[in-house]
Amino acid sequence: MDAVFALYMSFLIMSTLIIILEANTNYSDDSLALTRLAKDVYLVKKYNPALTVPTFLKTDILCDNSKDSIASVQSFAYGDIQNDTWNTKSGVSTTFMKVCYG
Amino acid sequence: MRGQLFTADILASVLVVTIIVAFTTWELEQVYTRASDVEYEKLNSLASDISQMAVKNILANRSGGVIRANWVETARWNLLKGNMSEMVPPPYGYEASITVSPASLAPQKISSSTGCDATKANIAVARRIVYITGATGYFPVLTIKVCA
Numbered sequence: 001m002d003a004v005f006a007l008y009m010s011f012l013i014m015s016t017l018i019i020i021l022e023a024n025t026n027y028s029d030d031s032l033a034l035t036r037l038a039k040d041v042y043l044v045k046k047y048n049p050a051l052t053v054p055t056f057l058k059t060d061i062l063c064d065n066s067k068d069s070i071a072s073v074q075s076f077a078y079g080d081i082q083n084d085t086w087n088t089k090s091g092v093s094t095t096f097m098k099v100c101y102g
Numbered sequence: 103m104r105g106q107l108f109t110a111d112i113l114a115s116v117l118v119v120t121i122i123v124a125f126t127t128w129e130l131e132q133v134y135t136r137a138s139d140v141e142y143e144k145l146n147s148l149a150s151d152i153s154q155m156a157v158k159n160i161l162a163n164r165s166g167g168v169i170r171a172n173w174v175e176t177a178r179w180n181l182l183k184g185n186m187s188e189m190v191p192p193p194y195g196y197e198a199s200i201t202v203s204p205a206s207l208a209p210q211k212i213s214s215s216t217g218c219d220a221t222k223a224n225i226a227v228a229r230r231i232v233y234i235t236g237a238t239g240y241f242p243v244l245t246i247k248v249c250a
Contacts, residue, residue: 004114011122033150033228040157040231043172044241047233051241054231 034071038099042075056102063100072098138224141250145194145226149248152189153228156198157244160185161232174200174232174244176210183212190214190248195222197247202237218249225249 041053053059063070077093160182163173182198190196197218199211218225230244 004111004118008118008121011118011125015125036150036154037229037231040172041241044231044233047170047173048237048241051233051237052239054240054243056229056243057231 030069031071034069034099034101035073038071038073038097039075041099042073042095042097058100058102060098062102063098067100070098070100072096142224142226145224145248145250146228148190149226149228149246152186152196152248153230153244153246155185156182156246157230157232161244163235172230172232174234174242176200176207176234179210179212186212187214192216193250195249197245197249199245200232200234200242201245202234202240202242207234207236207242218247222249 037057041057041059044051058067073096075095075097077095078091157174158171159169161174161178163170163175186196186198192214195214195216195218197211197213226248228246230246231241232244234242
């Protein structure tokens with residue numbers, strides 16, 4: 001009985017490990033796409049801040065902890081853009097862009 | 103008493119063996135579906151990389167020798183078609199489109215001869231947010247589909 005129980009427990013532990021590893025693989029694919037979209041939003045807003053981000057994507061405070069995947073990028077620019085919401089220090093502007101699927 | 107213990111051992115063993123057989127069957131099924139997943143991952147990487155090249159270079163607006171990433175020049179649309187035909191040869195298919203919402207500009211679309219309709223077994227999609235001169239409302243979306 002002990003041997004059977006030990007075998008059963010080993011089987012359960014190995015199964016759980018395999019499932020966790022597979023879940024982590026799927027997550028990384030989503031992150032790359034979201035990170036690129038975050039960079040896209042940062043760039044296109046420089047060209048025309050008046051336009052709205054498409055409905056399949058949410059940004060900033062709309063990406064709370066309830067979302068499965070959130071990507072954020074931090075971008076630096078040297079004195080080429082002026083915006084009151086950015087932190088300006090020694091001519092270098094820093095901005096954060098956070099996106100998630102809506 | 104001895105007979106009861108033997109029966110309990112048999113029951114426990116059958117339970118474990120049944121679970122192991124079920125798990126093995128499930129894993130074997132996963133091996134077959136894994137082949138499809140691997141192909142999807144390959145297509146997904148291809149679609150993602152093509153979209154990156156399209157918005158950063160192939161379709162990008164040029165001004166004074168400077169490339170404006172993500173600023174799509176619709177006059178360069180045919181250049182993307184030529185590049186995609188080389189990067190996604192048959193039997194793979196592709197589609198590329200730009201949707202502008204609301205429709206302030208005419209949508210653009212190119213595709214291989216077979217396209218990527220719902221009959222394809224594997225379709226990978228990469229979406230990118232871009233800017234087009236004259237766009238209003240929402241930012242246009244470039245959608246790249248690669249299928250097999």
